[in-house]
Amino acid sequence: MSLRKFVYSPAKLNRRTFLKAAALTSSAAAFSACVSKETREAFLQKDFRSLSKDEIAEVLKRLEAQYTQKYGKSFSVSAKDPIPDTFFGYALDISRCIGCRKCVYACVEENNQSRDPQIHYIQVLEMEKEKGVDFMHADMYYDHEEVPHEGHFYLPVACQQCKNPPCVKGCPVGATWTEPDGIVVVDYDWCIGCRTCMAACPYDARQFNWGKPYLPAENANPDTHFLGNRPRDKGVVEKCTFCIQRVREGRYPACVEICPVGARKFGNLLDKDSEIRYILENKRVLILKEELNTQPKFYYFYGT
Amino acid sequence: MIKFGSKLSLIIQGSAFLLFCLLLVSGYQAVASNEKLQQPTGKEQSDIQIPPPPLSEGIFPCTECHADIEINNERRELEDFHDDIVLKHDEENRWCMDCHDTNNRDMLHTASGELISFTESYKLCGQCHGPKLRDWEKGIHGRRTGEWNRRKEYLLCAHCHDPHSPRYKKMKPEPAPKKPGKIK
Numbered sequence: 147m148s149l150r151k152f153v154y155s156p157a158k159l160n161r162r163t164f165l166k167a168a169a170l171t172s173s174a175a176a177f178s179a180c181v182s183k184e185t186r187e188a189f190l191q192k193d194f195r196s197l198s199k200d201e202i203a204e205v206l207k208r209l210e211a212q213y214t215q216k217y218g219k220s221f222s223v224s225a226k227d228p229i230p231d232t233f234f235g236y237a238l239d240i241s242r243c244i245g246c247r248k249c250v251y252a253c254v255e256e257n258n259q260s261r262d263p264q265i266h267y268i269q270v271l272e273m274e275k276e277k278g279v280d281f282m283h284a285d286m287y288y289d290h291e292e293v294p295h296e297g298h299f300y301l302p303v304a305c306q307q308c309k310n311p312p313c314v315k316g317c318p319v320g321a322t323w324t325e326p327d328g329i330v331v332v333d334y335d336w337c338i339g340c341r342t343c344m345a346a347c348p349y350d351a352r353q354f355n356w357g358k359p360y361l362p363a364e365n366a367n368p369d370t371h372f373l374g375n376r377p378r379d380k381g382v383v384e385k386c387t388f389c390i391q392r393v394r395e396g397r398y399p400a401c402v403e404i405c406p407v408g409a410r411k412f413g414n415l416l417d418k419d420s421e422i423r424y425i426l427e428n429k430r431v432l433i434l435k436e437e438l439n440t441q442p443k444f445y446y447f448y449g450t
Numbered sequence: 451m452i453k454f455g456s457k458l459s460l461i462i463q464g465s466a467f468l469l470f471c472l473l474l475v476s477g478y479q480a481v482a483s484n485e486k487l488q489q490p491t492g493k494e495q496s497d498i499q500i501p502p503p504p505l506s507e508g509i510f511p512c513t514e515c516h517a518d519i520e521i522n523n524e525r526r527e528l529e530d531f532h533d534d535i536v537l538k539h540d541e542e543n544r545w546c547m548d549c550h551d552t553n554n555r556d557m558l559h560t561a562s563g564e565l566i567s568f569t570e571s572y573k574l575c576g577q578c579h580g581p582k583l584r585d586w587e588k589g590i591h592g593r594r595t596g597e598w599n600r601r602k603e604y605l606l607c608a609h610c611h612d613p614h615s616p617r618y619k620k621m622k623p624e625p626a627p628k629k630p631g632k633i634k
Contacts, residue, residue: 229599239590247624264628287629292620396597407610407618408593417599421589429590449590 184208193320193336194225194372206372213370213377217363225372226394228327234388235328235415235422236399238302239449240432242409245270245293245300249401249410253304256389256400257375258367260359267353267386268304268401275299279432304401305330305351305386306434306442316346322383328415328443329388331373339381348435352385388412415443499596500604503568510568512555521552538615549574549613575607 178186187208191197197205206223213221250268259265271284275297284301294300311330314322321336322343344352358380370376371391378384389399393412402410413420425431425447432446515531525545528535537545551559558566558574566573576583585591589602592610596602611618 232599244618244621245623246621247626250627251624266627269627287626288623289626290623293623294620393598396599398595398598403593403595405593406621408591408605411590411594413598420598421594424588425590449585 184212188335191335194333195320195323202372209372209376213366213368216377217361217366217368219363219366219368221366221368221370221376223370223372223376224391226391228325228329229394229396231414231416233328233415233443234307234393235413235426235443235445236307236388237411237422237425237431237445237447239407239409239411240299240301240446241448241450242407243270243300243302244407245272245288245295245298246406248404248406249302252400252404253386253389255365256367256392257387258361258370258377259353259384260355260357260361260378261365262360263355263357265353265355265359265384267351267384268302269350270300270302272298272300279434301446303349303351303434304444306349306440306444307386307388309441309443310439312346312348312438312440313343313352316342318342325373325390327394329373329390329393330385331387331390332383332385333373334376334378334382334384337382339383341383343383348438348440352383354383355380409449497601498604499601500569500606501609503571503606504609505568510556512550516555523547523552535614538617539613569606571613572607575613 181189187204191205192201194202202225206225209223210221213223247270250266250270253259253267254261254265257267259267269286271281271286272288272295273280273284277283279301288295288298307328307330309324309328311324314324314330318340319336319338321338322330322332324330339354341354344350344354355378359378361377366377367375369391371387371394374387374390389397389401392399398412399410402412411421411425413422415422415426417423422445426445429447429449432448433442434444434446549558551557551565554565556567558568558571560566560574561577572583572586582591586604586607589604592605592607594602594604607613607616
């Protein structure tokens, strides 16, 4: 069969193609006339990786204006590029963590998650010392007067920032990918909300906005990144980004800074003097569900 | 002859190995004595900042009161002052003056008698807790804030561990996440 059939040719203008063109033209005209410039631009916005520098600048400007108006305070949305020669890694000392959940709420405040319905990136699992790391008997809803609870230890789980991420492979539209500095990100404007990535993730690290996110204006963090903590809409997936808005500025992620026992360690895997490299070279390191070959850049270790 | 030769080579190898070990040890000592605690990862000294020690308000300088008090080196239970301090830190074998200096109350001292200020108390702790001190220097033990690639803020041991009762205190956890339910 010849390909010519599919090539548009003005000479072959028949009734069908004429009607198609007419319908398209009129609906395009209606679309331009009926909706605001911002809505039109948002609707036609391409996926982040296809945008040119100028287009990104325009998108950021539009988003800043939109958020500033919505939350009544000045928002900044950055699209800061990765720092050259960085590949981020994270380590968590299981022998230190006391399960206080301070990281969970510091993360929510930093990353503008919905307060209701509640979205948490970090799930702190309580496990029995006798059983070891055993997901079958883990409890994330523990509620004690004081922690650590006798005979238990704690294993906080968030995105493992896999080098071989099943979520990225699962996404049918390319709305999630790994950045050059190793952070797995989501383009919230390109996500279609199919939740394939969530089904693919073996760590339950991705969260879905089932309802309209409720973020009180006074709690909104106005320093945002396009691929990180900018406010999300209903129907999109979100996840931990190592606080991309902070780490690309050189700062530690929010959970690292809040941890009262200093169990959380973060750094550049390519820097041989970094804390993270010291841990990998000198401590007993555990990788969650290593057998799945997801190759996380999130390591658990025993500091004692 | 063959036997003798192998013995000779063994001796040569052995002595070379010994020499190597000696070199290693002396090299390590040189490194250890030159190493500054403020440069745990080989970065600039200004990169590491340590906040002042967490002394109770109004308690320092100690000499303000102790200058007029007669020195009593007898091991005893305190009654008039500092009676709120309950020593739970190898208390069977130690007491106040094992760390605090008798003659200079504003200082601490190591087992060898070297005076140490409160801002460097980690040297004192490190006498017994060597591996912890090493991890702390490397940035593995204890909390770090600031920047992962530049300026970092460390904490002294005493910021998290009460030196008189060092076990990390239990705390109330933040609320548990809501169980999945009806979403508005």
